[in-house]
Amino acid sequence: MSSEQTDSLAWRVGGPQGSGVDTAARIFAGAAAAGGLHIFGRREYYSNIMGRHSYYDVRVAGRPMTCHSSVVHVLTTFEEETLVRHAISTGEGGAIIHDVESSDVRLDRITFLDERVVKDLTAYLGERDLPPTTAGVLEDARRRGVEVFPVAYDQITETLAGDILFKPRADRALNTIAVAVSCALLGYEPEYLADALKWIFGGRQEIIDLNVKAVELAYGYVKDEFDHGRLLHRMRPVHGTEPMILVGGNEAVAMGKMAAGLTFQTYYPISPATDESVYLEAHATVPLKNGGEGAIVVVQTEDELAAVTMATGAALTGARSATATAGPGLSLMVEGLGWAGMNEVPLVVTAYQRGSPSTGVPTRTEQGDLLFAIHAGHGEFPRLVLASGDVTEAFLDAAQAFNYAERYQTPVIHLLDQTIARTTQTVPPFDVGSIRIERGDVYVPPEGDDVRGPYPRFAVTESGVSTRPLLGQRGGTHWLTGAEHTEAGQVTEDPVIREQQLEKRARKLALAAREIPAEHKLAVYGEPQAAFTIVSWGSNKGAILEALERMSAAGIDARLIQVRLLWPFPREELAPILEAARPLVVVESNHSGQFAQLLCGQTARQCDHLVVKYNGRPMTCGELTRALLDIHRGTAEERIVLRNPYE
Amino acid sequence: MAVKSETRRITAKDYRVDQPIDWCPGCGDFGILSALQQALARLGLEPHRVAIVGGIGCSGKSQYHIGAYGVHTLHGRLLPYATGIKLANPELTVVAVGGDGDGMAIGAGHFVNAGRRNVNMTYILFNNEVYGLTKGQASPTLPLGLQTKSLPEPNAQGRVNSLMLALSAGFTWIGRGYAFNVRQLVGLMQKAIEHPGLAYLDVLQPCPTYNNLHNKDWYAGKDRGDRPRVYALDDEDYDPVIAEGADEETVVAKMGQVIGKAMEWGDRIATGVFLENRNVSTFEERLGSRSPSYHKHAPALRPIADAEGRSLADLSDLFAQTSVTRKPGGEA
Ligand code: SF4
Numbered sequence: 001m002s003s004e005q006t007d008s009l010a011w012r013v014g015g016p017q018g019s020g021v022d023t024a025a026r027i028f029a030g031a032a033a034a035g036g037l038h039i040f041g042r043r044e045y046y047s048n049i050m051g052r053h054s055y056y057d058v059r060v061a062g063r064p065m066t067c068h069s070s071v072v073h074v075l076t077t078f079e080e081e082t083l084v085r086h087a088i089s090t091g092e093g094g095a096i097i098h099d100v101e102s103s104d105v106r107l108d109r110i111t112f113l114d115e116r117v118v119k120d121l122t123a124y125l126g127e128r129d130l131p132p133t134t135a136g137v138l139e140d141a142r143r144r145g146v147e148v149f150p151v152a153y154d155q156i157t158e159t160l161a162g163d164i165l166f167k168p169r170a171d172r173a174l175n176t177i178a179v180a181v182s183c184a185l186l187g188y189e190p191e192y193l194a195d196a197l198k199w200i201f202g203g204r205q206e207i208i209d210l211n212v213k214a215v216e217l218a219y220g221y222v223k224d225e226f227d228h229g230r231l232l233h234r235m236r237p238v239h240g241t242e243p244m245i246l247v248g249g250n251e252a253v254a255m256g257k258m259a260a261g262l263t264f265q266t267y268y269p270i271s272p273a274t275d276e277s278v279y280l281e282a283h284a285t286v287p288l289k290n291g292g293e294g295a296i297v298v299v300q301t302e303d304e305l306a307a308v309t310m311a312t313g314a315a316l317t318g319a320r321s322a323t324a325t326a327g328p329g330l331s332l333m334v335e336g337l338g339w340a341g342m343n344e345v346p347l348v349v350t351a352y353q354r355g356s357p358s359t360g361v362p363t364r365t366e367q368g369d370l371l372f373a374i375h376a377g378h379g380e381f382p383r384l385v386l387a388s389g390d391v392t393e394a395f396l397d398a399a400q401a402f403n404y405a406e407r408y409q410t411p412v413i414h415l416l417d418q419t420i421a422r423t424t425q426t427v428p429p430f431d432v433g434s435i436r437i438e439r440g441d442v443y444v445p446p447e448g449d450d451v452r453g454p455y456p457r458f459a460v461t462e463s464g465v466s467t468r469p470l471l472g473q474r475g476g477t478h479w480l481t482g483a484e485h486t487e488a489g490q491v492t493e494d495p496v497i498r499e500q501q502l503e504k505r506a507r508k509l510a511l512a513a514r515e516i517p518a519e520h521k522l523a524v525y526g527e528p529q530a531a532f533t534i535v536s537w538g539s540n541k542g543a544i545l546e547a548l549e550r551m552s553a554a555g556i557d558a559r560l561i562q563v564r565l566l567w568p569f570p571r572e573e574l575a576p577i578l579e580a581a582r583p584l585v586v587v588e589s590n591h592s593g594q595f596a597q598l599l600c601g602q603t604a605r606q607c608d609h610l611v612v613k614y615n616g617r618p619m620t621c622g623e624l625t626r627a628l629l630d631i632h633r634g635t636a637e638e639r640i641v642l643r644n645p646y647e
Numbered sequence: 648m649a650v651k652s653e654t655r656r657i658t659a660k661d662y663r664v665d666q667p668i669d670w671c672p673g674c675g676d677f678g679i680l681s682a683l684q685q686a687l688a689r690l691g692l693e694p695h696r697v698a699i700v701g702g703i704g705c706s707g708k709s710q711y712h713i714g715a716y717g718v719h720t721l722h723g724r725l726l727p728y729a730t731g732i733k734l735a736n737p738e739l740t741v742v743a744v745g746g747d748g749d750g751m752a753i754g755a756g757h758f759v760n761a762g763r764r765n766v767n768m769t770y771i772l773f774n775n776e777v778y779g780l781t782k783g784q785a786s787p788t789l790p791l792g793l794q795t796k797s798l799p800e801p802n803a804q805g806r807v808n809s810l811m812l813a814l815s816a817g818f819t820w821i822g823r824g825y826a827f828n829v830r831q832l833v834g835l836m837q838k839a840i841e842h843p844g845l846a847y848l849d850v851l852q853p854c855p856t857y858n859n860l861h862n863k864d865w866y867a868g869k870d871r872g873d874r875p876r877v878y879a880l881d882d883e884d885y886d887p888v889i890a891e892g893a894d895e896e897t898v899v900a901k902m903g904q905v906i907g908k909a910m911e912w913g914d915r916i917a918t919g920v921f922l923e924n925r926n927v928s929t930f931e932e933r934l935g936s937r938s939p940s941y942h943k944h945a946p947a948l949r950p951i952a953d954a955e956g957r958s959l960a961d962l963s964d965l966f967a968q969t970s971v972t973r974k975p976g977g978e979a
Pocket of ligand 1: 676775779780853
């Protein structure tokens with residue numbers, strides 16, 4: 001675990017859920033960003049509200065990054081569980097900050113530490129003649145060249161409380177103190193922390209003052225207690241950085257939908273999709289460029305069946321309508337998806353994948369729903385499936401999904417995953433100006449009062465697309481039904497009409513395959529002509545991009561083909577560029593290699609190597625690079641599983 | 648509530664469709680369909696401003712015979728579809744029509760949660776106590792112990808009282824009609840549609856093919872000297888209205904009154920308006936108080952792009968909130 005990028009700084013903070021780990025991470029990230037630094041953050045947590053371990057990685061550099069690092073440079077802890085779980089990931093030259101009180105605690109006394117971790121660590125420490133305690137863990141870290149900084153948090157908060165403040169209130173500044181100790185050790189100016197505090201606690205002056213005071217005390221403490229010059233890593237502001245926003249995956253999707261003119265969204269609470277809908281609900285009045293305001297109706301429904309059907313009902317009236325869910329919710333939505341397909345309704349379903357099947361590992365990541373998304377539903381109907389590779393793509397795809405849905409009058413599944421949902425990143429402000437809203441073939445009522453329906457809503461056309469009257473339009477009345485139907489939507493079982501309607505719907509998928517430009521279907525990164533070819537989809541993109549840089553630094557030319565439109569599968573575009581691929585490596589986050597199967601089925605090309613990870617944690621460029629180098633040397637197995645027991 | 652046509656007289660003919668109907672002869676559905684066509688016409692609604700949302704089953708076919716926008720949905724899901732349509736375009740009059748299996752079994756969760764919202768629309772339940780289209784299985788409204796003709800054994804599951812369920816869920820208009828009293832039914836449907844909130848109209852609908860117990864003769868009391876079981880609340884001193892701003896005591900008393908009438912069954916079966924509660928805000932009002940622009944531009948009608956297709960959304964404030972780069976001058 002020693003070969004990660006060194007021009008970036010990997011900072012990790014952990015603690016029990018509900019103890020302010022998120023706030024600590026936001027303060028750190030905010031302070032770094034205030035100094036013009038780029039941020040790549042990600043959060044790992046249990047399906048629990050209070051007490052279980054969670055941690056947050058914030059990676060910082062003077063340039064954009066695309067993934068987190070499994071090697072930690074600075075580990076910030078308040079209690080023993082974080083110390084024990086992550087000390088081993090702290091690399092040579094790194095630092096561990098911990099509470100003096102946690103200096104010698106037995107591993108089997110730590111409430112939520114899994115038995116498996118206790119067992120493995122005890123064995124690991126035993127092999128090194130160290131006791132199964134935090135003292136043993138810290139000694140092992142020192143031997144590996146990690147600097148250890150015990151901090152008397154209690155003493156600092158006591159000083160902060162002074163004579164005037166109730167002590168528990170001062171304790172609430174603990175996360176600020178821990179962040180400030182990190183920053184002081186890294187030689188970073190405290191004024192940026194003050195900026196971050198103002199940004200986070202916006203307007204609440206009393207809290208800001210208290211936390212600014214906490215920062216001063218922490219800096220003073222570090223100056224008095226430690227020779228901070230001995231820490232190898234430094235954090236320095238960068239000047240002249242272009243304006244950036246610090247944004248997460250759920251927010252990016254929400255913003256993309258707002259930009260696309262979403263006016264109706266439904267959801268049933270489920271991790272990791274809920275935050276998107278909550279964000280929309282919190283920003284349900286959208287300022288408009290013409291000076292007015294527009295409302296977004298967000299409805300929390302009784303279940304996912306209602307979520308998908310309610311959103312479909314809204315779409316029938318012409319509203320840009322969507323629902324957002326995770327794998328288990330998508331399972332429930334399937335019947336509604338089929339109805340929308342049968343009735344040619346432009347419906348957007350945002351589906352965040354998470355560790356599955358069933359409840360699975362609900363707060364962890366996976367790409368296990370690809371084949372499900374492509375095939376979900378009984379019978380045959382067209383749908384488009386897009387997958388975003390990062391936060392910015394999540395924004396653009398969320399917007400584009402509506403254009404596809406309305407152009408092809410059919411459901412669009414926008415596939416994301418826990419990794420993107422829980423990524424927080426600095427990016428340039430999203431380019432709303434690049435979005436073009438295209439509403440497809442919508443009926444325009446003729447002048448006059450005496451126009452009457454029924455209208456041939458499902459008229460058979462060459463393209464498969466028919467003119468779509470919106471519920472409420474004069475002259476557009478027709479019927480919609482899950483049953484096979486005539487052009488006006490009356491039920492039929494006539495064999496000829498059955499064929500015509502089925503074929504007409506199917507033609508829309510062929511139309512999408514023909515019309516959608518290649519650059520929207522796939523993207524090529526690295527050396528475009530390289531033989532060494534990685535094909536992947538979704539959030540793996542980040543780790544792969546950094547792995548490509550490192551391969552290139554090692555003198556190896558390689559390229560990534562990221563498939564963004566998964567269905568209809570871009571067979572025509574992909575097959576020719578894969579001809580020269582040697583080796584052909586598929587990278588994805590599931591067990592069975594779903595994309596590899598799809599690729600083989602669609603292009604008859606088997607991959608030479610399949611690199612997978614399915615422990616619920618996102619890939620890092622370090623572990624991926626090692627696998628790719630093994631492949632390059634010819635020493636790798638066909639199937640490589642990335643494993644890390646300490647994530 | 649209904650938006651009336653300003654321009655020409657609407658008649659029931661406007662709502663008829665030239666399509667053969669495949670219900671069994673003598674089915675109560677015919678009366679309900681005819682009543683609905685008349686009610687819509689009497690309200691002067693233009694067909695293109697009306698959406699009939701059907702469930703699955705014999706009753707769910709009604710919408711094919713009404714010349715408005717007709718949405719034949721999935722089994723049990725008619726209310727969420729109807730809700731989405733109404734919230735997205737409040738100018739539409741939305742009427743959901745479905746059976747008792749659809750609404751009280753597979754769709755019961757939606758029924759309850761629709762009540763919590765009080766969206767301004769109407770739900771008409773064709774209540775025949777059996778699953779007609781699947782050949783006569785017991786539905787959730789068939790009383791415990793009864794054995795209609797397709798059942799191999801007497802019904803082993805109890806009966807849900809849909810009126811009381813509607814009451815506890817929060818429906819603000821509750822009524823009951825009888826499929827063979829079309830005159831009364833037309834009036835009830837008009838009131839239900841005009842009620843500003845979620846209306847539930849239970850219609851006793853004989854299914855001559857599978858419900859041999861509660862048939863036309865039974866409702867008419869042929870077995871007890873032609874004394875009809877069905878009576879009208881209008882003929883009694885019954886006031887269903889909870890006025891706006893009513894005090895707690897009045898509300899409790901009125902609700903109790905609904906329960907009393909809803910629990911009658913067997914010898915006396917009440918029809919008419921059980922409850923008209925004007926004391927609860929509609930979901931549309933709640934949305935409007937969150938975001939006043941909802942009333943100005945409903946989701947279906949809000950402009951989202953300029954003539955070139957550029958987005959009208961101005962996200963610059965959102966970006967400013969998430970902008971963390973230090974500006975010269977020191978502000979984050
Ligand atoms: S089965 Fe019953 S409900 Fe269905 S059409 Fe026949 S009589 Fe009517």
